[in-house]
Amino acid sequence: MKSSLRSEAGHEERMLRLIELAGKTVIRFSEELGRILLLLFAAVKQLFRPPFEAKNTFKQMLEIGIRSLPVVLITALFTGMVFALQTFTGFKRFGAESLVGTVVALSMTRELGPVLTGLIVAGRAGAAIAAELGTMRVTEQIDALETLATNPVKYLVVPRFIAGVFMLPALAVIAAITGIIGGYIVTVGLFETSSIAYWKRTWDYLEVSDILNGLIKSGFFGASISLISCYKGFYTRGGAEGVGKATTGAVVLSSMTILISDYFLSVWLFK
Amino acid sequence: MIEIVDLHKSFGKKQVLTGVNLTVEKGESMVVIGGSGSGKSVLVKHIIGILAPDSGTIRIDGIDITTLHENALYEIRKKFGMLFQMAALFDSMTVWENVGFSLLRSKKMTPKEVRAIASEKLRLVGLVGVEEVMPSDLSGGMRKRVGLARAIAHEPEILLYDEPTTGLDPIMADAINDLIIEMKQRLKVTSIAITHDMNSAYKIADRIAMLYEGKIVETGTPEEIKNTQNALVRQFVTGSAVGPITIEGVQYEKSFNRA
DSSP: OHHHHHHHHHHHHHHHHHHHHHHHHHHHHHHHHHHHHHHHHHHHHHHTSSSOOHHHHHHHHHHHTGGGHHHHHHHHHHHHHHHHHHHHHHHGGGTOGGGHHHHHHHHIIIIIHHHHHHHHHIIIIIHHHHHHHHHHHHTTHHHHHHHTTOOHIIIIIHHHHHHHHHHHHHHHHHHHHHHHHHHHIIIIIISOOOHHHHHHHHHHHOOHHHHHHHHHHHHHHHHHHHHHHHHHHHTOOSHHHHHHHHHHHHHHHHHHHHHHHHHHHHHHHHO | OEEEEEEEEEETTEEEEEEEEEEEOTTOEEEEEOOTTSSHHHHHHHHTTSSOOSEEEEEETTEEGGGOOHHHHHHHGGGEEEEOTTOOOOTTSOHHHHHTHHHHHHTSSOHHHHHHHHHHHHHHTTOOSOTTOOGGGSOHHHHHHHHHHHHHTTOOSEEEEESTTTTSOHHHHHHHHHHHHHHHHHHOOEEEEEESOHHHHHHHOSEEEEEETTEEEEEEOHHHHHTOOOHHHHHHHHTOSSSSSOOTTTHHHHHHHHO
């Protein structure tokens, strides 16, 4: 009798703790989301207010866009190649290997171009942004900007935001083209099918909307990466350890946001 | 003139400032002393408007900055220059770009003119030929000097010093003290320094105020502070572990030793 009472009390306590934990997680998540949105509003407000940070924005475009290019090229090329390899051997089982060009083109423009570049930029530029802004925060450089009559959101966040929004689509297009070339190399070079057929299959079924929707997706990914990484860096606390946590947090949250929002964007754009 | 009236600030449940009252006259050098974590940095960040108070007012030459709109606040900040504890130099820029940062951004001068002014300000703090050096290649004392040159580049009326001598050797610390006095005499600035270095406080202050548990508990000239009857202040300025101020986390050990 006693022991059953005790176990019941223990059970109740465990349930309470579980509910408490769930509640805390929800609160923390909403808090974080709210603060990210506040940063977005602050950035948008500063976006249209002169003076414009042309030099800074250009520097960030170089950092986020051009410096990510080698990794994007290599990743896209090999993804296109392996994709062609797998679909060719797979589709051969039911005699549809002529469709390889179409499959590679559609998946690279609609899906892999935006998502792969998104994940690469999140790992490369997202981490760099969070680490840089985080270090600036813990060494009081962000406070110093304020004392020098410079709005840190305008000076630091806006250029990175613009760079993210414009460079990601550019990278995604390059990735898609590179992937299609990778597919061509394998299908035509390795499996010795007709070069004309590959290109014909690629262009015949590719629609403008595929490319356009891919651009919209990658623009959204670019905005998310910049905003999340800036947010993580901007609100860093606790010295070197804090900077490390902010960097990891930026990469994890950006990547999750890309993968999850990719589904919902696809539902909305391609339904 | 700077007038702080009944300033309150909490972070979460932690009350940091619990009704600070302090007036600093034009041209005066005020030093705020207080232990680590007494809220000195928080106070100074309120004066320059980086932090907003929960309640209370801060008037700079009669203007209440706690109610100011963002743009007006950035405008009023041009009256200020601040030297940060670790100098807070922008490590992606050279020394002269750091010093000339606000001038370069205001775009009223060519980079060449800004550079000339930066060199002049650097000379004023005793640095020559470091214009092209990156901040990471400077020693702690030199970084503080560059930080000071940056703080005075736009010719502010008020200078704020956050622990100006912390982390420096005694000779370098004294050199910085001399610089602070020189800034006051040559530039006729109002200055507020926060520190727990009493040598520095006695040397640079016209008046000293002590912050304890979120309030100013005593204000006076260095001489008055030296001879104070206030037990809290006495304990702090003489640097004794025994007295009304208790050190957080050490209580248990003491009572244990006594038993």
